[in-house]
Structures are given as C-alpha cells and as structure tokens.
Amino acid sequence: MFNTQKIIGNLVGVGIFLALTPNVALSQIEHEVEMPASAGEQTSQFQKIEQPLGLKIAVALGGLGLIGAELWWFMFSKTKSQKAQVERGIQSVDILVDGGYNPDRIEVRAGEPVKLNFFRKDPSSCLEQVLLPDFNKALDLTLNQTTSIEIVPEKPGEYNFTCGMNMYRGVIKAEATEVSQG
Ligand SMILES: [Cu+2]
Structure with missing residues (x-):
C-alpha cells in the first residue's frame, strides 16, 4: 500500500x-x-x-x-475529512491504522456519542496505542483487529487523537448541532 x-x-x-x-x-x-x-x-x-x-x-x-x-x-495537501455515519443514534467512524490514520480528519456532531473503530493493519509498535488526551483515554490496538472506543465531544471544536509517541495524529471536528429541529 x-x-x-x-x-x-x-x-x-x-x-x-x-x-x-x-x-x-x-x-x-x-x-x-x-x-x-x-x-x-x-x-x-x-x-x-x-x-x-x-x-x-x-x-x-x-x-x-x-x-x-x-x-x-x-x-x-491535507487529506479529505470524513463525516461520521449515524447508526442507531450513534455516530461511528471506521479508521484504518496503517502508516497513520485514514481518515485523519473526522467530522461529527457535538454533544452526541461518537464511536471510533480503529482497525490496526500496521504492525509497527508506534501505532499500537491511540491516545485521546481530551477525553483522558488511551486505547491499545490489537493487530488485524478492530478496537472501538466511544466518546462524547460535548462542545464544538477540534479534538486530537495521536499514537502513543505523538507522531501520527488525527483530529475529530465536532460541529454544533442545529437546534431548530423540533
Ligand atoms: Cu508513534
């Protein structure tokens, strides 16, 4: 690849x-x-x-x-961001972990749960851990498996996730939900 x-x-x-x-x-x-x-x-x-x-x-x-x-x-030359899919009221995104994160920019709606599904294809130890400092969470990824985590970005803004050594990064962009819907 x-x-x-x-x-x-x-x-x-x-x-x-x-x-x-x-x-x-x-x-x-x-x-x-x-x-x-x-x-x-x-x-x-x-x-x-x-x-x-x-x-x-x-x-x-x-x-x-x-x-x-x-x-x-x-x-x-930033990679394209990807919108989270909504399944049963939960936003979810599949992220391929292979020499970085793909996608590495994820758009979600603020104030609603987001499920991140990391599929680790890269054997390098660099990518075995994902840190979500804004949520005080660390996730260990098993090779060739999907490891999921659920977070709630309460406020609109950008939330970073990185590998254990802060070399590879991704960002979750949380946007305000429209209040006008009855
Ligand atoms: Cu690393």
Whole structure:
C-alpha cells in the first residue's frame, strides 16, 4: 500500500541531511586549519578537499527546495475529512491504522456519542496505542483487529487523537448541532 507518511519521513531526513552537508564540510575544513603546527608531519597527511562554491550552493539550494516541498505538503495537501455515519443514534467512524490514520480528519456532531473503530493493519509498535488526551483515554490496538472506543465531544471544536509517541495524529471536528429541529 502507498505509504505517504513514511515517504514524507524519508524526505524530511534527506532534506535535512542535504541542508546540513555544506556546513559540515565547512566546519571540517575550519577544524583542520585550526590544528596546531606542533602536530608536525601528521598534518600534511590531511588534504583539504575544497568543494567548488557552486556545488555547495547547489546542494544547499537543493536541500532548501526539498524542505520547502515538505512544508507545502504538510500545509496544503491535507487529506479529505470524513463525516461520521449515524447508526442507531450513534455516530461511528471506521479508521484504518496503517502508516497513520485514514481518515485523519473526522467530522461529527457535538454533544452526541461518537464511536471510533480503529482497525490496526500496521504492525509497527508506534501505532499500537491511540491516545485521546481530551477525553483522558488511551486505547491499545490489537493487530488485524478492530478496537472501538466511544466518546462524547460535548462542545464544538477540534479534538486530537495521536499514537502513543505523538507522531501520527488525527483530529475529530465536532460541529454544533442545529437546534431548530423540533
Ligand atoms: Cu508513534
């Protein structure tokens, strides 16, 4: 299955690595220059490898470009939110746990019970627990099983749920129910 979150994770790593590389190279060169003359002949074993300035700039710009692309991804490519299904008066949502939460934005009606059905497909221990801090609840997920929890978002607003290490997140958007219905 296409795993966007892991790809993003790798991109972040590569971007940071590329952005830091020129600085690391520079600091190494400075360090060698600072070595005392008393080191004698041993110093001559070190050869300064001067990278062309153009290459350094290109690498730095490449890194910055990747970081920019990541930021864009996080800010503008949000996944679609999903409305809870109402079954026998209870709103319920099936959430697939696989490299994150799908859907990760859930629309519900405030003041009514919501049943979240987490199906954990991802074996990584990172996702074995779901925390709902606003409801003081923690949920252990069994692999390849559905684990359900019921909550009541009393007030309209956004309620987060995260993995045990706060790496993967989802949000429950509770909207005010219309009072006009008789
Ligand atoms: Cu985690």
